[in-house]
Amino acid sequence: MRTIKLTIEYDGTNYSGWQIQPNGLAVQQVIEEALERLLGESVRLRSSGRTDAGVHARGMAAAFTTHRDLPLRAFVEGTNRFLPADIAIIDANEVRAGFKPIGDALAKHYRYTILLSPVRSPLHRFHAWQVKERLDLEAMGAALPAFEGRHDFAAFRASNCVAKTTVRRIDSVTMRQEDGFLFIDVVGEGFLKNMVRVMVGTLVDIGKGRFAPDHIAWLLQNRDRKKAGVTAPACGLCLMKVFYPPDGRDEDESIFQPAAF
Structure with missing residues (x-):
């Protein structure tokens, strides 16, 4: 077999x-x-x-x-x-x-794509979330480090999530702007239902000025989903890679490194 x-x-x-x-x-x-x-x-x-x-x-x-x-x-x-x-x-x-x-699996890499444009894109409507408002990317960037580490992500999950524990390890969260798009890359050991989408939605709300960058740390401490941001649309999310140990299986040792663009 x-x-x-x-x-x-x-x-x-x-x-x-x-x-x-x-x-x-x-x-x-x-x-x-x-x-x-x-x-x-x-x-x-x-x-x-x-x-x-x-x-x-x-x-x-x-x-x-x-x-x-x-x-x-x-x-x-x-x-x-x-x-x-x-x-x-x-x-x-x-x-x-x-x-x-x-x-x-040791970790997974998800990428979320945001179209930064007041005008919709027919070509990207199924692969990016269009955000019309101008975002404060500096504030969003300042919020990213709070996600990293092992935390209770109860505030960043769907209401019907049935996971036995809401504690997860996030290894890196990075953000990159390129050609009118904003790419948010998240690498971690595992994810709750809608976790990355709620993380992204909360970051966008920070970019809109609804929350301060330190609100991420507050949410991780207080575990209140109702105080987090919107759930970003599914269309912008892509599973980029699953990492495995290089012990005779097929993956390389680039663990915790986001896949190339």
């Missing part, structure tokens, strides 16, 4: 999220059906996490087991033949038996 790890890129616009669910088409379902057509056997993917409806991925990690003795390139090229244009297998690697895409 072989364990194959896939790196997957997808545009989440037309999907109800990653995970299979009763109502709506999920990315996981589409890939499992493509793998079944390729392999001639039923496959269940175990992923590195979930993405919500409308969220994208450049480096989702998922694994499955198979008896088929195909070359690794066949898992890429063969599966892609059966996938729609908005989903693609980018890479395939054989990993050790018992590999756990969630449990073995």
